[in-house]
Structures are given as C-alpha cells and as structure tokens.
Amino acid sequence: MSEVITVHVAADPIDATVADSGYDVHVGRGLLDRLADFIPLRGGTPDMFAIVGDRTTDALFGDRAEAALRPVAPCVRIAFDGGEEHKSLDSLGHILESMASAHLTRKSVVVALGGGIVGDVAGFAAAAYMRGVRCVQVPTTLVAAVDSSVGGKTAINLAAGKNLAGAFHQPSAVIIDADTLKALDDYRIADGVAEALKHGILRSRELFDSVASGHACEPETIAENVRIKAAVVAEDARENGVRKILNLGHTFGHAIEKCSNFEVSHGHAVAAGVCMASRAARVMGKLSDADCAAIVSGVASCGLPTTTDLKRAALVEAMLSDKKRAGGSVDFILPIRIGEVVIERTPVEDIPRMLDIALDL
Ligand SMILES: NC(=O)c1ccc[n+]([C@@H]2O[C@H](COP(=O)([O-])OP(=O)(O)OC[C@H]3O[C@@H](n4cnc5c(N)ncnc54)[C@H](O)[C@@H]3O)[C@@H](O)[C@H]2O)c1
Ligand SMILES: [Zn+2]
Known part of the structure; x- marks a missing residue:
C-alpha cells in the first residue's frame, strides 16, 4: 500500500x-x-x-x-x-x-x-x-x-x-x-500549477523548482503546498495581515480575469499576475534580475502565460474597482527572492505606474 x-x-x-x-x-x-x-x-x-x-x-x-x-x-x-x-x-x-x-x-x-x-x-x-x-x-x-x-x-x-x-x-x-x-485535462492542471508556483515563491524555492519541473501532482509536492498554505493561514486566520501574501499575483490576475470577461481562467490569470508582480519588484530594485527571470521562465515552462495583451486602460479601471482595495490604497505582494515576499501598500494614484512597470511599458 x-x-x-x-x-x-x-x-x-x-x-x-x-x-x-x-x-x-x-x-x-x-x-x-x-x-x-x-x-x-x-x-x-x-x-x-x-x-x-x-x-x-x-x-x-x-x-x-x-x-x-x-x-x-x-x-x-x-x-x-x-x-x-x-x-x-x-x-x-x-x-x-x-x-x-x-x-x-x-x-x-x-x-x-x-x-x-x-x-x-x-x-x-x-x-x-x-x-x-x-x-x-x-x-x-x-x-x-x-x-x-x-x-x-x-x-x-x-x-x-x-x-x-x-x-x-x-x-x-x-x-x-x-x-x-x-x-x-492539461488546462485545468495548469490552473492548479499556477497556485503551486505561487506558494513556492511565497515560502520555498525547493517547491517552486519542483513544480516548475513538472512534479505538481505528486503527493509530496501537494503536501508541501498544503504545509505552506496551512502555515500562512495559521499565522493569520482572518486575513488581517500575513494571509494577504496568498494574494500574490491576484490583484493583477483579477483584473485580467475581469477584462477578458473571464475567458482567461483564474489560474492562468494569476500566473500572468505573478510574473507582473515579479517584473514590478525587479524594476523597484526589490528582486534580482536572476530570480525574476527564473520566475518568468518557470511559469512559461508550465504552459502558463507570463503577461497579458489586454488594454492597459481597462486593466487600470478593473484594478481600481478590485474589492480588496482598502481606504485609498492597494496592497501589492511583491517577491524579493524565490521564497520570500513583502506587502507593498500602494496609494490608488500609483496603480497606473505599478501596472506600467509590471507590463514593462
Ligand atoms: N475557498 C478558497 O479558499 C478558494 C481558493 C481558490 C479557489 N476557490 C474557488 O474554487 C473554484 C475553482 O475551483 P476549480 O478550479 O477546482 O474548479 P471546478 O470546481 O469548477 O472544477 C473544474 C472542472 O473540473 C471538473 N473536475 C473536477 N475534478 C475532476 C477530475 N478529477 N477529473 C476530471 N474533471 C474534474 C469539474 O467538474 C469542473 O468541471 C472557484 O469558484 C474559486 O472561487 C476557493
Ligand atoms: Zn487564486
């Protein structure tokens, strides 16, 4: 057995x-x-x-x-x-x-x-x-x-x-x-892979590498995802603080889902969002070029999108109406290396600039 x-x-x-x-x-x-x-x-x-x-x-x-x-x-x-x-x-x-x-x-x-x-x-x-x-x-x-x-x-x-x-x-x-x-099917698997890559970027380089190299559906890899999610949730059971990091890639991702009329699935949108957050972090000097490149190529190697060609103006609008906005600011989760992120509180008026650097415009 x-x-x-x-x-x-x-x-x-x-x-x-x-x-x-x-x-x-x-x-x-x-x-x-x-x-x-x-x-x-x-x-x-x-x-x-x-x-x-x-x-x-x-x-x-x-x-x-x-x-x-x-x-x-x-x-x-x-x-x-x-x-x-x-x-x-x-x-x-x-x-x-x-x-x-x-x-x-x-x-x-x-x-x-x-x-x-x-x-x-x-x-x-x-x-x-x-x-x-x-x-x-x-x-x-x-x-x-x-x-x-x-x-x-x-x-x-x-x-x-x-x-x-x-x-x-x-x-x-x-x-x-x-x-x-x-x-x-592969598309549905990829949706889960996006969240698993996200967990790796939050807390474990080893998990990221294992998922990126095709092991997402193996029991040990699944268990490691569960350990990370459970640890984050236990630190903050009511989404007041640290649980927010689970939203890595999700502010951009939700905007992509919405602007595509939900034709882009949640996981695929999150994958693009994770790469966008990584690019923004790199431009801001928080993430090394090497780690940013490793994230983007890991996402691509899983058959997931690394960016979006949806209209910038529509994305900005969607991000401004994101329900997680609180009191005139948005919390972006930004990787500082594969395995660690920071929460970047960003005033609403800075959202367009954040999107520009995330899209490498
Ligand atoms: N509660 C939370 O913390 C949380 C977190 C993430 C997502 N969600 C929610 O999860 C939902 C998305 O979940 P999902 O992606 O699993 O979608 P889903 O539940 O719609 O499943 C996707 C499709 O796969 C089919 N399916 C399920 N298992 C299958 C299998 N083993 N083989 C073949 N087909 C199978 C389903 O019938 C369905 O058609 C969203 O509504 C989202 O809001 C909740
Ligand atoms: Zn998600």
Missing part, C-alpha cells in the same frame, strides 16, 4: 466551529477507496454521510466514495450542475433541501467530493445546515488540492459578484487522492 503523508493544520483560534485540535490533511494515492480510514471520529461516529459533488465528479468518483463510506454509515448522494454560474444560491438551496429530506442530523458529515466549486458550496452548506455540521473535503482538482480545500473559506456567488456570501468553516479532515487528478 502506498505511503500516506499527513499534514496537521492548526486550529483557527477565532473560528468556534473548529475543534481545538485542528485537522489533518492526508495526501496519497488510492485514498478514494479508503476514505473510511481517514474520517475523523472526533464529534462522534457519523450517523450519515452526504456525498456532494458536481455532476462530473459525482459520475467519476461518487460510486467509489459511497462504497468506501457505506460500511461506516448510510450515504446520500447530492449532485448539482458544475460551473461558476452554478456556484449559486440555487445550488446551495438544493443541497440544503436534499440534506433535510434525507434527514441528516447534527451528527452527519458532508463529504465535498470535487473541485473548488464543490468544496466552496458544499462547505457553505455544511456551515449552514443545523447551524453547522462537520465537513470532510475530498478535493479532486489540483486547485482544490493545493489551495481551496485548506483554510476554511466557503462561499457562493451572488449576482453582484463572486464569493459574496459565505462562511469560515474549517473542514474536519481533507483527504487528497492524487490519482483522481489523472482525469484532469
């Missing part, structure tokens, strides 16, 4: 829904058929599981998940349509109503089986059902494995914007079967 790597994530000191001992993230191969081995019994043996997926993940993995969990407790399967447009109140309502019809109780456990959308919507349903039931995340995309399944953020989109309603609800456990990632 292949090795399982377990990373412990410290409890969020503010979030009352987390047991005080935190939770474990298990990474390995073939874990989907062994889910029962990793279901935490803290909070009591589950009396029922709600296995929530989108239609794709339910079809791909639902039967195996159910077969693995049925010996522990009865399972109800809940599937909703995939896609960002279904990360919605309707899907949330469908999940909650299905949970109630199946008579789930406070002792039941939601199993979020899918990508980041499933994790966010099912996690929010778990936070809301009977004022909060346990949730086990079983991420099946690289994005979900290295990013969204850890940290406890759950959300749905509203008409006014993405992720506008949600809750902090830490999982009881995260179970990552690297074999499930084999069914993903």
Whole structure:
C-alpha cells in the first residue's frame, strides 16, 4: 500500500466551529477507496454521510466514495450542475433541501467530493445546515488540492459578484487522492500549477523548482503546498495581515480575469499576475534580475502565460474597482527572492505606474 503523508493544520483560534485540535490533511494515492480510514471520529461516529459533488465528479468518483463510506454509515448522494454560474444560491438551496429530506442530523458529515466549486458550496452548506455540521473535503482538482480545500473559506456567488456570501468553516479532515487528478485535462492542471508556483515563491524555492519541473501532482509536492498554505493561514486566520501574501499575483490576475470577461481562467490569470508582480519588484530594485527571470521562465515552462495583451486602460479601471482595495490604497505582494515576499501598500494614484512597470511599458 502506498505511503500516506499527513499534514496537521492548526486550529483557527477565532473560528468556534473548529475543534481545538485542528485537522489533518492526508495526501496519497488510492485514498478514494479508503476514505473510511481517514474520517475523523472526533464529534462522534457519523450517523450519515452526504456525498456532494458536481455532476462530473459525482459520475467519476461518487460510486467509489459511497462504497468506501457505506460500511461506516448510510450515504446520500447530492449532485448539482458544475460551473461558476452554478456556484449559486440555487445550488446551495438544493443541497440544503436534499440534506433535510434525507434527514441528516447534527451528527452527519458532508463529504465535498470535487473541485473548488464543490468544496466552496458544499462547505457553505455544511456551515449552514443545523447551524453547522462537520465537513470532510475530498478535493479532486489540483486547485482544490493545493489551495481551496485548506483554510476554511466557503462561499457562493451572488449576482453582484463572486464569493459574496459565505462562511469560515474549517473542514474536519481533507483527504487528497492524487490519482483522481489523472482525469484532469492539461488546462485545468495548469490552473492548479499556477497556485503551486505561487506558494513556492511565497515560502520555498525547493517547491517552486519542483513544480516548475513538472512534479505538481505528486503527493509530496501537494503536501508541501498544503504545509505552506496551512502555515500562512495559521499565522493569520482572518486575513488581517500575513494571509494577504496568498494574494500574490491576484490583484493583477483579477483584473485580467475581469477584462477578458473571464475567458482567461483564474489560474492562468494569476500566473500572468505573478510574473507582473515579479517584473514590478525587479524594476523597484526589490528582486534580482536572476530570480525574476527564473520566475518568468518557470511559469512559461508550465504552459502558463507570463503577461497579458489586454488594454492597459481597462486593466487600470478593473484594478481600481478590485474589492480588496482598502481606504485609498492597494496592497501589492511583491517577491524579493524565490521564497520570500513583502506587502507593498500602494496609494490608488500609483496603480497606473505599478501596472506600467509590471507590463514593462
Ligand atoms: N475557498 C478558497 O479558499 C478558494 C481558493 C481558490 C479557489 N476557490 C474557488 O474554487 C473554484 C475553482 O475551483 P476549480 O478550479 O477546482 O474548479 P471546478 O470546481 O469548477 O472544477 C473544474 C472542472 O473540473 C471538473 N473536475 C473536477 N475534478 C475532476 C477530475 N478529477 N477529473 C476530471 N474533471 C474534474 C469539474 O467538474 C469542473 O468541471 C472557484 O469558484 C474559486 O472561487 C476557493
Ligand atoms: Zn487564486
């Protein structure tokens, strides 16, 4: 039987829904058929599981998940349509109503089986059902494995914007079967690779090099991403300070997503954003030419974009309306070497200049 790597994530000191001992993230191969081995019994043996997926993940993995969990407790399967447009109140309502019809109780456990959308919507349903039931995340995309399944953020989109309603609800456990990632196409893998490269630039040159050389989907590499994200989140569970560094490349990235009418996916936009932040840092004398070049070539070698040809004026406008703007300034995260970043508070009026140096204009 292949090795399982377990990373412990410290409890969020503010979030009352987390047991005080935190939770474990298990990474390995073939874990989907062994889910029962990793279901935490803290909070009591589950009396029922709600296995929530989108239609794709339910079809791909639902039967195996159910077969693995049925010996522990009865399972109800809940599937909703995939896609960002279904990360919605309707899907949330469908999940909650299905949970109630199946008579789930406070002792039941939601199993979020899918990508980041499933994790966010099912996690929010778990936070809301009977004022909060346990949730086990079983991420099946690289994005979900290295990013969204850890940290406890759950959300749905509203008409006014993405992720506008949600809750902090830490999982009881995260179970990552690297074999499930084999069914993903290259474009989706690249989306997760972008976030993994980002984690490397934040805290670990070794991780950056490993991801850039094609090892992103290996259990040890995934586990290292989880360690970094968990460490950053533990240092700042409510996004007041250090957690902001996870937004490396995201201020530029969000502008690219928006200006492309979301034709450029989040990960691809973030990859370009990371390179733009690196270029800006180099022009400002914070990052060496060599590290900047290594970042850009690492991103390119993963098949990700390193810049954008969208119109500068539209990008400036999008950045000015970015929701993370606070009191007339924007916090840019800038690399100072591969493995370390700084937060650069930038007055709104300096944004156009920041964009110019980021685009090398
Ligand atoms: N909560 C957080 O901290 C956080 C962090 C990052 C992203 N997110 C959210 O995550 C979402 C994006 O997540 P995503 O990129 O995983 O998208 P996704 O959940 O839409 O998954 C992408 C597609 O891949 C399919 N899929 C999933 N697993 C598969 C597999 N193993 N094989 C084949 N196909 C598979 C899905 O059905 C879907 O069509 C966004 O809504 C974003 O806001 C949340
Ligand atoms: Zn991101």
